[in-house]
Amino acid sequence: MKLTEELLEKNRSGWNAVAHHFNGQDALPGYGPYAQSEEELQLFGEIASKKVLDIGFGSGHSLKYMAEKGAAELWGVDFSEEQKGIAEITLQDHLTHLFCAPMETEIGLPKAYFDYVYSIYAIGWTTDLPATFQLIYSYLKVGGSFIFSWDHPLYPHMKSEDGRFYLDASYQEEGMLQFDNFKGENKPMAFQRRKMSTYLNALITAGFTIERVIESDVPADLKDVKAEQSDGYYSLYKAQRFPAAMIIKAVKK
Numbered sequence: 001m002k003l004t005e006e007l008l009e010k011n012r013s014g015w016n017a018v019a020h021h022f023n024g025q026d027a028l029p030g031y032g033p034y035a036q037s038e039e040e041l042q043l044f045g046e047i048a049s050k051k052v053l054d055i056g057f058g059s060g061h062s063l064k065y066m067a068e069k070g071a072a073e074l075w076g077v078d079f080s081e082e083q084k085g086i087a088e089i090t091l092q093d094h095l096t097h098l099f100c101a102p103m104e105t106e107i108g109l110p111k112a113y114f115d116y117v118y119s120i121y122a123i124g125w126t127t128d129l130p131a132t133f134q135l136i137y138s139y140l141k142v143g144g145s146f147i148f149s150w151d152h153p154l155y156p157h158m159k160s161e162d163g164r165f166y167l168d169a170s171y172q173e174e175g176m177l178q179f180d181n182f183k184g185e186n187k188p189m190a191f192q193r194r195k196m197s198t199y200l201n202a203l204i205t206a207g208f209t210i211e212r213v214i215e216s217d218v219p220a221d222l223k224d225v226k227a228e229q230s231d232g233y234y235s236l237y238k239a240q241r242f243p244a245a246m247i248i249k250a251v252k253k
């Protein structure tokens with residue numbers, strides 16, 4: 001097996017084990033832990049009657065949000081059979097087109113078809129960012145938008161000790177971030193740490209025009225909350241001082 005296939009298989013098996021921890025977490029209208037929501041940011045325009053594709057649909061709650069906003073067609077790709085099973089329950093009252101496949105693989109999804117392709121906290125798991133963005137570009141109609149959120153690229157490097165922040169590894173080196181025990185499920189998983197410029201340049205190379213780049217802040221109602229000092233990976237304390245997420249809107253012109 002090639003290295004990327006091995007990594008995909010390891011992560012797929014890991015996601016099958018951790019899926020139940022993510023039921024409805026990291027889903028629209030939210031853009032991720034301690035980040036503003038779609039209600040605050042208004043990145044999507046009209047959703048009613050639009051064709052949408054969710055990359056890494058997880059528990060299906062983002063697609064459910066799209067359904068509630070009147071989307072005409074609900075499509076999604078996720079490589080975990082377990083997630084697909086959960087999403088089918090979440091979306092049981094809706095007609096969907098859900099595919100169990102890696103986002104970085106050509107599986108014959110329609111080209112130049114979607115008004116919106118979006119992804120909430122899944123893109124960073126890709127083993128091939130350029131191929132993923134090229135595929136997403138090909139799925140969009142001209143004038144369509146790709147909106148995604150992921151950890152702010154500096155975030156996985158940031159550690160804190162007694163509330164003081166430091167970098168635990170070089171931001172310059174885009175090495176793998178390994179998890180031996182993700183969500184306590186004892187399954188090895190890994191994704192590549194990438195710089196902000198790597199994401200932005202991969203979008204540009206795929207043909208996108210970048211319309212918005214947001215380094216998240218905490219939602220308005222948490223801005224003035226006095227957060228308890230915390231060294232946790234995600235915490236209100238940390239997110240009030242440093243963007244937890246990057247949220248990007250790119251357009252196919």
Ligand SMILES: C[S@@+](CC[C@H](N)C(=O)[O-])C[C@H]1O[C@@H](n2cnc3c(N)ncnc32)[C@H](O)[C@@H]1O
Nearest residue numbers: 015027056058059062079080102103120122125
């Ligand atoms: C944090 S969850 C996303 C949650 C989702 N936004 C929701 O609305 O529930 C990340 C998802 O990415 C999927 N994933 C990770 N790597 C993938 C890949 N290479 N191809 C397809 N799906 C992938 C996982 O199976 C998981 O469902």
